[in-house]
Amino acid sequence: MWGMDTSVYKARLEEEKAKLEGELASVGRKNPSNPADWEAVPQGTGKEPEEGDTADNIEGYAENVGILTDLEIRYNDVLGALARIDAGTFGTCEVSGEAIEEDRLNADPAARTCKAHI
Ligand SMILES: [Zn+2]
Incomplete structure (x- = not known):
C-alpha cells in the first residue's frame, strides 16, 4: 500500500484508543507488573478483590470481567492497527x-x- 494516506485512519484509531482507555479505566486498571495488560476491578471500588472473595460475591465484579475482556480485545485490535500504520503495513x-x-x-x-x- 505504497503512498496510502493513513492519516484519516490514524486519527480515527487514536480517537477510539483514547475512548477505549477511558472505558477500560471505568471497569479495570492496568496490571502494575504488565502495563499492556488490564485487569478488572469490582464496580465502584477501583481496587482488586480481597483475598478470599470470589467473583460471585463481589457486586459487579464478574460483570466487569466480561466487559473488560471485550474492551481489551477491541483495544488490542486498535493498537495493532496503529502499529501497522507505523510499520507501513497498514491495509494489508x-x-x-x-x-x-x-x-x-x-x-x-x-x-x-x-x-x-x-
Ligand atoms: Zn485476504
Missing part, C-alpha cells in the same frame, strides 16, 4: 497479504483481513 490482509478493501477499512480501520478472509 493478514491472511492473503493483499490490500484490504477501502470500504472495509472505512467501516473498521482496525480490520486485519480483507473481505475474503473475515
Whole structure:
C-alpha cells in the first residue's frame, strides 16, 4: 500500500484508543507488573478483590470481567492497527497479504483481513 494516506485512519484509531482507555479505566486498571495488560476491578471500588472473595460475591465484579475482556480485545485490535500504520503495513490482509478493501477499512480501520478472509 505504497503512498496510502493513513492519516484519516490514524486519527480515527487514536480517537477510539483514547475512548477505549477511558472505558477500560471505568471497569479495570492496568496490571502494575504488565502495563499492556488490564485487569478488572469490582464496580465502584477501583481496587482488586480481597483475598478470599470470589467473583460471585463481589457486586459487579464478574460483570466487569466480561466487559473488560471485550474492551481489551477491541483495544488490542486498535493498537495493532496503529502499529501497522507505523510499520507501513497498514491495509494489508493478514491472511492473503493483499490490500484490504477501502470500504472495509472505512467501516473498521482496525480490520486485519480483507473481505475474503473475515
Ligand atoms: Zn485476504
